[in-house]
Amino acid sequence: MILVVEAGMTTLGDFKRSRHFRAAHGGRGMGRRAHGKNAPDVTIRVPPGTLVRSHPDGEFLGELLEADARLVVAHGGRGGRGNVHFASATHRAPKHAEKGTPGEERWIELELKLIADIGLVGAPNAGKSTLLAALTEARPEVGAYPFTTITPNLGVIALDDEHRAVIADVPGLIEGAHEGKGLGHHFLRHVERTRVIVGVVDGSAADPVGEWDAVAEELRLHDPTLLARPMPIVFTKLDLPEARERWPEVRKALEADGHDPLGVSAHDGTGLDALLDRLRTALAEAEDQEDAASGDATMRVHRFDPLAEGWEVVAEGDGFRVRGRRIEVQAARTDFENAESRDRFWRLLERLGIDAELRRAGAGAGAAVHIGPVELEWGDDD
Ligand SMILES: Nc1nc2c(ncn2[C@@H]2O[C@H](COP(=O)(O)OP(=O)(O)OP(=O)(O)O)[C@@H](O)[C@H]2O)c(=O)[nH]1
Ligand SMILES: [Mg+2]
Incomplete structure (x- = not known):
């Protein structure tokens, strides 16, 4: 399988x-x-x-x-x-x-876990899906009620003639999301895999900054390194009179927090070109960060490496037992009557360092070594 x-x-x-x-x-x-x-x-x-x-x-x-x-x-x-x-x-x-x-x-x-270059993150109803639809060919469901989106939608934006980026609308985050509230854990896990986070601030909310601060706090509580990612901030629904009215004040407050927010409207297209520029810059920044961090274990991308699967050597009876899924499976599958198969298995023991560990642990000639269902008698040289 x-x-x-x-x-x-x-x-x-x-x-x-x-x-x-x-x-x-x-x-x-x-x-x-x-x-x-x-x-x-x-x-x-x-x-x-x-x-x-x-x-x-x-x-x-x-x-x-x-x-x-x-x-x-x-x-x-x-x-x-x-x-x-x-x-x-x-x-x-x-x-x-x-x-x-x-x-x-x-x-x-x-x-x-979603893998997108860019994630649109914000409170429910902030306008994330509408923005995704305005920037890409994606046609996510849009609704005038919170939690319209429960699984992310993906769209593709053209950065230039050659480069594309995948952008996703992550479902709305509410206070307590880091504790699992409103499927928070589930949604936050999607955010982990995005390289750039776009903070989407609801232009139609009574307190847009307060709402965004709550979202940012949930990101921090889930994983503080998220806030270190490039994070352009957009203020949505600028076509609405009440949003236009709030914008100067909201802008000041966000600037005071060190952001350089952009006002946009997905309905009339205001600010979308500027947003695309921001996204290009943010992705380039993310790339620099990733290069700089490539030696840093906490940010490494883990790839599946069958040889990296663990094993351990423990004393058992007069001899030893080697535990580890891969090595046990290999032992069960190896036909020890067959010299070639035996050699292959032996090479695997060497490659994984199990042979060295057994010798270090004191396995000498004649020692019994159990691996999965088989018992091997340790020889001197081969
Ligand atoms: N006037 C105006 N309304 C907008 C704009 N963007 C979104 N809306 C409206 O705001 C409401 C919420 O929009 P969505 O795009 O569904 O918001 P969301 O952030 O995806 O919401 P959830 O998926 O529920 O978290 C809808 O009624 C949209 O029509 C905009 O630029 N201008
Ligand atoms: Mg949505």
């Missing part, structure tokens, strides 16, 4: 309908040393930004970010060896043959 990123997908909605996936059985072995056919891999398409955990323990299995990224989530069983493997000089036609091992079976949890 392999999860594969499909670039155009934007939701996990398909999984509401189908949640069970099963690969076919492999073929049977046949006479004349013929192997049974492997069953084809089953690939399951997921959108970019999918996080994968095992269920119910929640163990993190990987995240799939880029187009065509793949993650094996369940391995097929290994075929059993046929009777020809058990033939000997004295026993030419043995009846004994092994059974195949069953394939892995498991539940996984998928979570989609």
Whole structure:
């Protein structure tokens, strides 16, 4: 079972309908040393930004970010060896043959974290979706009531002839969002993945600055590094007389907080060109920040690396046990009768540093080393 990123997908909605996936059985072995056919891999398409955990323990299995990224989530069983493997000089036609091992079976949890370059963030009803529609071809639902948007809509803006950026309207954030209020956790997780945050301040609100301050505070409480991202601020609905009236005062207050706010109207187009310019600058700034921070562990983008999966060596009985999902799976799948397979497995132990750790822990000749279902006897050199 392999999860594969499909670039155009934007939701996990398909999984509401189908949640069970099963690969076919492999073929049977046949006479004349013929192997049974492997069953084809089953690939399951997921959108970019999918996080994968095992269920119910929640163990993190990987995240799939880029187009065509793949993650094996369940391995097929290994075929059993046929009777020809058990033939000997004295026993030419043995009846004994092994059974195949069953394939892995498991539940996984998928979570989609949005990956957009720019996120429109603000209180409910601030005009985020309308702004997205005015800037892009996206046609999100717009409503004169809070929480019209409950899953982000994505649009694409042209920055210049060659460059495009993905912009999303993150659902409205309310006070207490960082504690999960109004699906806050859910919405804030989308914000984490955006490189530029556009603060959308509602021109029709009685207290636009107070409302925005509350949103900014929720961002800070969720993750203080969010506020360090480039964050242009826009004041919306400037076509409305009451918004125009408030604008000078709101502008002053926001400037006092160190912002350089832009007044816009998605209805009559005021300020949208200036906003596009701001977005270009902000994205360039984000790129500089990311370059500068690329050595900084707290801002690193984590990619799935199967070799990075952990393992540990613990003492067990007279010998040792190696724990770790990948190495245990490999051990279970390795045919230790087969010199080539044995070598491969040995090389994996070396590559992961498990061999060195075992020796450090005192595994000498004759020591028993358990890995998953197998017990190996440690040799001197090989
Ligand atoms: N006059 C005017 N009304 C606007 C403008 N932008 C948005 N509105 C109105 O404000 C209301 C809310 O707009 P939305 O775009 O749905 O707001 P939102 O921020 O996406 O709201 P949620 O998704 O509920 O968080 C709607 O009634 C819009 O028609 C604007 O530029 N001018
Ligand atoms: Mg909306």
